[in-house]
Amino acid sequence: MKWTKQRIKAGLQWRYDLLREHVYRLRLPLLTWVMRRKNVVNVTFLVNDLPTWKTENLFTAMLAHKRFNPIVAIPVAIERPGSHLEVEEYCKSKGYPCVILDSEKRIKTQTQADIVFYLKPYQTEYHPRHRYVENLDMIHMYVFYSFHGILDPAVLNKPMYRILLYDFYDNELSAEDAKTDSWNHGKNFCVTGLPFADQLLEAKELSPDQWRDNSGRKRIIYAPHHTIGDIHMKGCDYGTFLETGNIVLELAKKYKDKVYFAFKPHPLLWQRLTWVWDEARVAAYFKEWEGLENAQYENGPYMGLFKHSDAMIHDCSSFIAEYIAMDKPVMFLLKDEHVIDNLNRAFKYAQKVHYHGKTYDEIEHFIQMVINKEDPMADERHEFVQKYMCPPHGKTACTNIMNAILAQEEYANQ
Template sequence: MIDFIKAYLPGPLKSYLKILKRNTFDRISGRLKINRVRLRHAYLVDELAQRKRIKVVFLAVHKSVWKVDALYQIMAADPFFEPEVLVCPYTSFGHERMREELEKTYEYFKTKGYSVEKSIKDDGQIVRLRDLDPDIVVFTNPHNLTLKEYYQDAYSRYLSIYVPYYYMATNHVGDAQEELDTLMLNSMWRIYWPHKYIFDKFSVVSRIQGRNSKLTGYPATEMLLKCDLPAEGDVWKMQINKKKKIIYAPHHSISDDNSSLSTFLRLGMVMKQLAEQYADFVQWSFKPHPILKAKLYLHPDWGKERTDEYYEFWSNQAHTQLDEGEYEYLFMHSDAIIHDCSSFIVEYAVTGKPGLYLKNGTRSDMDFLNDFGKCVFERYRTANSEAEISDFILDLVRDKSFHENSDSSCFNRYLSEFYDEELPSEKIIKDIKSALTKSYH
């Protein structure tokens, strides 16, 4: 009966009723759920405070957005913690894509020698979180990309932590209230934010006024800042002659709306042509966002065959390569980046190397950046055409200086504040231990 009524409601009335439901029933219902979760957190903290060893399960979906490696490593070296990774299924783009991503991510952690479990075994049996018996669960993604068992059920039952998987330097997704005031984020026991702008914004818009928030900096950039990567970790293809190394990293947001950062549909083929044009002087890494391929498969102008051919080009040429995993070594041994992503705006700026940001034509110059993003963006050139991209490449090949007119003082102050005396991962570990110890005493 309800479906019948919905079918005949005028469009504007449907939209109004959806907004009304979201602002009344959903908010009241959400608030009750959040209150229940927070009461459970208080009980769990008291219980865990008496433990001498804490089991921590990291919920990982994509290997390429694993941004808590420093945190895992510190826990693995600390007898107080017993860390384990559970690779969760990526359910947004069908069974085939889910299986492919599950296996690749599992093998990634296996190769690193981490304690890791697949959430779906080879016989199709699902591993329940309760079978792993976690004390704390660490979320590596805030979105509902997986099974309910590893999302709503997980943060409702366990003491939960979230470390953002990107630097949150842009506001391209739209309304901050809608992005940040979610049931998931409000249900976290702890959120460890990368910078003060987003920490303050969450405090303003969230229903719990950010009471679960800590300001720590971003663990994923620790290795880049320490610059202690060994030379033998170089992941670039060997070349007969020395060439400049450029990373091309396109974003996944290929939809034609205000939430899109991507320039791929307009410039993706241009970048391929430029890679061929400058093959004698430049070697390239194609570093796409992990869900770009799945979106291109479904795009009417691309599809599976054309997408696979495009990816194979980058993988197979002598002067190009496809990189879909971690990228610290890739960044440190590169000479420059060309991209249209959000988090890489900051992550690559940490290296101090030249960056070219590809502008989406639907946006004005700076409206996609929040205040923190604007602070970092001083280090970038921008491009909107093949000619501007080509100029950047030629300046790099000719060893032209890139940062002579840029003001890095704002970004340098941020790095000094959050990384000089104590690293973000160390702050997170200290906070977890402190919270449990205070509860005990």
């Protein structure tokens, strides 16, 4: 291997970053001790993409708590250009304190944060000055933007996880399964439930109805994932869009008098499709959904969509648990029989109480079941929700997380 100046510089930078992380971990107990003795703790939520912001209710819970002063810090988007502007508009409409981050300055200099929550652990989505290694003067905590389901060292050992004070988990079973492949065997795991679960389990009346149709037709969500073809890492390639996308579209047309669809693709599906199809074909497919009399296109927050739906068809790993909480019929589109091999026990249980489909006939049969109000898996699904979706201690996940941060009540010895 030829050693170039660039390789040498990258190697030296990597070693320097590891040293900084080591020093940070040594300082973390002191930073935590100081933070917990403050009258008011400043918390920054880094948010540059609305559909995957799953800690909004934790943010609002902190706004109402006398010990926390939260702010939404909005990094300029890289992966989905312009999405940060949607976040800014949304926060201003809600009256949330927020700031667009200067890409050339570190986070604390702009927010005075004691604690920072990143939206995602993928550091390539952030400008260099906003990556965790450049911001080791704050306490880092993380709430995964979905339920924990994938057991894969590449997923469980993102570099940012090395420096977290807490990695908050949904339930004991998921945490226990992840410990084996985790870099530190789960020493910083904290089982609180996830804030998004609080919203999922709320009565539907608390979420506005996002559906545009009130004709009485059944409401079915179609949510295809972006992991299509062979363009994604093995073990996370759930997407069946290339096999089933046209099937669902044709069935939506066929049942236009009885079913109203919400087409809710993963935000990255359009981009990923352009790696396989040309831009015109991608645009034509999306436009066809938008033009249907019995469909609507959704690409933003979806709580009201979930709550006021009748069923869902999807191939997204995160929705395996999320939509189950609705306790409504749901079909998982199977790419193959081994697609769930790397899921933890909780997710495998959840996937078992899905209806499964690959073919036109199987998907159509599910749609007909929804129309006819047939749901033979209802009891099994309800049992799963009660056992694995509800946060511990009889409290909300948001309350548990705030108690963990402050080392109070059930988390006094954390």
